[in-house]
Amino acid sequence: MKGTKNAFVYVVCGSRKHIDTLHRSIKWLEWNANSDIMVVTDIYRNEIPVKHRHVIHVETPAHFNHHQASIYLKTSLHRHVPQNYEKYCYLDSDVLAINNGADQVFSLFTPPVTFAPDLPVAENNVSRFSPWAVNCPCTGLHDTASCGHLVAAIQQKFGLQVASDWVHWNGGVFVFNPHHSADFMERWHQNTMQILEEPYWQTRDQGTLIVTVWQKGLQNHPVLPQKFNFIADLNNAFLCFLPDEGYALHPDLPKINPVFLHLFHSNLENPDWSLKADVEEPLMSRNRIWTTVNKTDAKEEHWFTQHFRQHGIVNGMLPLFKRIAAQLAFMWQHNKA
Known part of the structure; x- marks a missing residue:
């Protein structure tokens, strides 16, 4: 470890696919950041070892599947990371640091936590996310691209009214402090544990992130600029890239030169994967x-x-x-x- 004042942290559990994806993400981060990097995992669940200098082992509840165990660790990171760092930046393993200056993300921290908006498409909000958060009849496409089932589920489960048109946060990149963020993270963790094994709720942490934000009255809290979590969903037909300009969620939108590229539906675990050839x-x-x-x-x-x-x-x-x-x-x- 370099002994820097800030650190990046990942969570991984289970299959080789996820661990190989993690290894690629770490490599790109090492090229484009100077801060320490650590991985939190349950080593007894992993198909192959995590190849990194700083691995923190945390045993997870045995009855959880690997996906649930990863969410358990992610939402309770404040309990497991060393307390001597000023700030942490959590990264999903499918996030690549593609430009220098990844460490700049720490300067954008606004307590208690700082996330980026969830924008896999040009226009997104709680209603649009709803079919992907709960197991409702809606498909997330065409006439059922948006629905009110998540808002209703939050009201029923947590007694909380959430605005359906609110642009929610994405859990793939966020900055936190073990002390200032502990109350928010603990509430997020406890909310997630309440729905993690309920069949109507999909196995995700983002629905409960929405809940936690509104419980804490943080719906107008500052967020990270999009370049620190540019979501490149290759299933988005309007996603575009121009070499001299950057990426955009739609050809008519201004181009962005991302620091962190969050890649949905790209085979990062493939040894022959290439940003140029595959994206x-x-x-x-x-x-x-x-x-x-x-x-x-x-x-x-x-x-x-x-x-x-x-x-x-x-x-x-x-x-x-x-x-x-x-x-x-x-x-x-x-x-x-």
Whole structure:
């Protein structure tokens, strides 16, 4: 250990896939940060050893599965990390530090805790997150992309009213202090333990993070800038990347040059994984398709607008129908031949 005043901390339990993902994340963090790094784990659960200098073993309840055990450790980190560091930054194992200056995140700490907003898509809130937090009938897609089931579940379980349009926090990156954050973290932990084995609640800590924030009246608390937890969900069809500009959740949004890239649905455990080949190049291909489609749409809109500007709405209808009829007649003759 370097003996720095701040430290990064990870949590991992269970399968080789998660531990290999962790190893990659640690490597990238070592390239782009100077602070100490530690891993909290239950070593008796792991398929392979965690290869790192500073591993903290914490035995977890035996009846938990590995996912539940990881959440148990994450929400109780304030109990397990050394107390001599000023601040900690927790990172999910699928978060990569892709730029220098990762240590800057510590300067953004506002007690009691500092998280980033949960933005896997351009517009997100509690209702949009709801189908992914509870086991309701909603799919999270199309007509059931948003729902009120999480708000209702929070009201029923915790007696708390939460705004459905609130942009909640993401648990993948957050800064905390073992002393100043202890009360918040303990409440988060206890809230999570209440729902962890209830079948209606999905095995996650983010629903109870929402609960804890509102219990503490922190819904307007400062959050980390998006570049410290840019969520790159490769299933987001609008996600884009330009080499000279950075990433965006939608082509029409300003580009961001992330410090921490939070990668959803990317095989980080694969030894041959590459940021360029597995993330950047596929996104640039999407960009080219998006640009082509937009140009085509723009030309069609331009012709349509020009037509009615020339003829007017009423007088333009007959020439438009004639043009369509002529095109259909041409296609029929062509197919007949």
